[in-house]
Amino acid sequence: MKNRKFFPVILLLGLMLSSAVNATGPRVTPGMLVVPENEIFAVDAQPFVGTDLMNEGMNVEIVKAALTSVEINSTLTILPVAKMVKYYLLQEQVLAAHGQYINLSKKDKKSLIFVPISLTKENYFYYHPAHKSGFNWQGKLSDLSGYSYGSYQEEDVAPYKTAGIQIVPGRLHALLRKLISNEIDFIRMPVLTKNWMLDKHFPLEKENIIAITTEAEWVPQFVIFNKNHPDGEVLARKLAQGLAITIGSGQYATILKKYLVDDEVSERIKRLNDLIQP
Amino acid sequence: MSYSQIFVVTLLLLSIFTAHAQDYVMERPESVGLSSDRLKHLDALINQHVEQKKIAGSVILIARDGKIAYFAETGQADTGKSMEKDTIFRIVSMTKPITSVAVMMLYEEGKLLLSDPVAKYIPEFKNQKVVKMMPEGDDLKYKLVPAKRDVTIHDLLTHQSGILYLASTGWFPDPKREQVVSFYRDAGITDGFCRPDETIGDMVKRLGRLPLYAHPGEAWEYGLSVDVLGYLIEVVSGMKFDDFVQTRIFEPLKMKDSHFYIPEEKLHRISADWNSDWQGSLTRVTAPLIDGDLALCPNDAYETSGKYLSGGASVLSTAYDYFRFAQMLLNKGELDSIRLLSRKTVELMTATNHIAEHDATLLHSHGWKFGLGLAIQEDRMHDVDSGDIGVFEWAGYYSTRFSVNPKERMVTIFLTQTSPFGAHFGLWDKVMVQANSAIAD
Incomplete structure (x- = not known):
């Protein structure tokens, strides 16, 4: 027990020696010392989520504002691949994930809580110079039988296969290139994404990418909480509460107005309210 | 035409030829301790390969003491077009030493340290993960461990970052590599041999958020590390990568025919790429070469503009231009009184202990180490021998190679454009043997 009084000295000596060793190696960066708080893993999906976007995109702003309104700090880690986000959600049992094409099984879904945070207007699009007469769309996927569909990685493509549609997977940028070069016949994406991607990458093709259907489909986007995470269920409730607060205060509409035209904002909020309060 | 007009035209023609000839000066091999007779073996070797249609043609340049003693063009550059000394080649991975020199210039200027984490400049590289494969039968196929x-700048220069090439699934197939590359594929990462329609920053920022193959410093894995350095140069210098290389390396070294994208007026000087079965069947490559994860687009070399600037693969150059770059390294950082790097920095780049116990075996064999952007021969007991301990060199995918022998004060450049990759290793090594055996002092 006598040695105990030397313990602080030994500890100090140990620390000095270890820092001397570290001094010759890579430096410790502040980022290495920050433990992410309430980390949500999100799939890069511009213009909704992306490291290059102002405030990392519309959906990131919505989630952060909602959680801040209930006094919860959060970190969104944006990854370029849905497969990695799925890995963190199901294998690492992280708090939550966000992304449309994570391809979860029925069994997976049992351990997850889906909190809708926004809606997107989606449509099927084709390249007009390649299909001048358009498509005879009557509202069923089987109307597109025999054509090729550019699908997202991890997208559930079973309905397309059943309808006799050929599948060509890829990233959206690559799919748009294939659409323009007539390697695939149609793709699906939110209208906002179409406008953003064409503005950024294919400005000369803006008039040539045409919607197959006249009416776009409203698709909810979720933050998916993990019931197996100790804070999963609580944080899911808190996010829903926070969304209600930001919608009520007008903050939610303010965020949407940065990205959307005015008449779409109220429609989206109404539809989101319907989802949150069935 | 009057006599005076003929005189003026003759003078003009003479001035054109003189200007062209002034680009390089040839010396008699004997004046720099090389044997003309022995260099004829090199002529015979290449002529035989061209006659047997193993390669379409080549340009070889050998210099000693900074003087060009052998400069020979052989065969065809393209259909109906003979190879010329100033034919332009896709030097692909011979871009990497140029990028590495650019990084070391910023290092000398105090803009970065080799021990700096890449995340200091490119935040996407913060908190990286490494793929760990789980034992067969485990519920999980793999885990992502911190x-x-x-990853440091030193790791990138020495290929110890754990970042791969997608094509490496064909070179060294293993489940972990396949797993890492599957993330690359999903994220739209390419090796850059076909020029993607995006900026280098776009791609590097996605790559930084993908898992590594190995913990930094724990494996020598040839890959996209130098492409990351290209973007890092943009971040640190505030200049576009090609502008930096153009103004800081190509212009001072008078590398007039080295470009990331070829100017239109030089299009006719690009050599075609030729597919060889090394049995006498030689065909001009007209379409992308796709083999598993390897994607090569030799015709991208004819693009006169584009977004992508690969630090690992994009440069087009000539034998003479690359000789000037190599001679600068041989001279420990200077050429024609223009100093790009200090002697100490070139010594650091060519030190043999950067990768510790690993060997740089991809293009060479055991006994070859990797410095900062260059492979260095460490011993003379293995299969690939370039003439001396301390020789440093690198090569390119379409069969190009350069070699610098500091002890013999000699530079050897061998350029051809032959696919597929791998079959030409024997010819490369024979060229090196012929070059070294011409030493006669």
Whole structure:
């Protein structure tokens, strides 16, 4: 027990020696010392989520504002691949994930809580110079039988296969290139994404990418909480509460107005309210 | 035409030829301790390969003491077009030493340290993960574990970052590599041999958020590390990567025919790429070469503009231009009184202990180490021998190679454009043997 009084000295000596060793190696960066708080893993999906976007995109702003309104700090880690986000959600049992094409099984879904945070207007699009007469769309996927569909990685493509549609997977940028070069016949994406991607990458093709259907489909986007995470269920409730607060205060509409035209904002909020309060 | 007009035209023609000839000066091999007779073996070797249609043609340049003693063009550059001394080649991975020199210039200027984490300049490289494969029968196929430390600039220069090439699934197939590359594929990462329609920053920022193959410093894995350095140069210098290389390396070294994208007026000087079965069947490559994860687009070399600037693969150059770059390294950082790097920095780049116990075996064999952007011969007991311990060199995918022998004060450049990759290793090595055996002092 006598040695105990030397313990602080030994500890100090140990620390000095270890820092001397570290001094010759890579430096410790502040980022290495920050433990992410309430980390949500999100799939890069511009213009909704992306490291290059102002405030990392519309959906990131919505989630952060909602959680801040209930006094919860959060970190969104944006990854370029849905497969990695799925890995963190199901294998690492992280708090939550966000992304449309994570391809979860029925069994997976049992351990997850889906909190809708926004809606997107989606449509099927084709390249007009390649299909001048358009498509005879009557509202069923089987109307597109025999054509090729550019699908997202991890997208559930079973309905397309059943309808006799050929599948060509890829990233959206690559799919748009294939659409323009007539390697695939149609793709699906939110209208906002179409406008953003064409503005950024294919400005000369803006008039040539045409919607197959006249009416776009409203698709909810979720933050998916993990019931197996100790804070999963609580944080899911808190996010829903926070969304209600930001919608009520007008903050939610303010965020949407940065990205959307005015008449779409109220429609989206109404539809989101319907989802949150069935 | 009057006599005076003929005189003026003759003078003009003479001035054109003189200007062209002034680009390089040839010396008699004997004046720099090389044997003309022995260099004829090199002529015979290449002529035989061209006659047997193993390669379409080549340009070889050998210099000693900074003087060009052998400069020979052989065969065809393209259909109906003979190879010329100033034919332009896709030097692909011979871009990497140029990028590495650019990084070391910023290092000398105090803009960065080799021990700096890449995340200091490119935040996407923060908190990286490494793929760990789980034992067969485990519920999980793999886990993503935190990297033991940050990837540093030194790791990128020495290919110890854990970043791969997608094509490496064909070279060294293994489940972990396949897993890492599957993330690359999903994220739209390419090796850059076909020029993607995006900026280098776009791609590097996605790559930084993908898992590594190995913990930094724990494996020598040839890959996209130098492409990351290209973007890092943009971040640190505030200049576009090609502008930096153009103004800081190509212009001072008078590398007039080295470009990331070829100017229109030089299009006719690009050599075609030729597919060889090394049995006498030689065909001009007209379409992308796709083999598993390897994607090569030799015709991208004819693009006169584009977004992508690969630090690992994009440069087009000539034998003479690359000789000037190599001679600068041989001279420990200077050429024609223009100093790009200090002697100490070139010594650091060519030190043999950067990769510790690993060997740089991809293009060479055991006994070859990797410095900062260059492979260096460490012993003379293995299969690939370039003439001396301390020789440093690198090569390119379409069969190009350069070699610098500091002890013999000699530079050897061998350029051809032959696919597929791998079959030409024997010819490369024979060229090196012929070059070294011409030493006669």
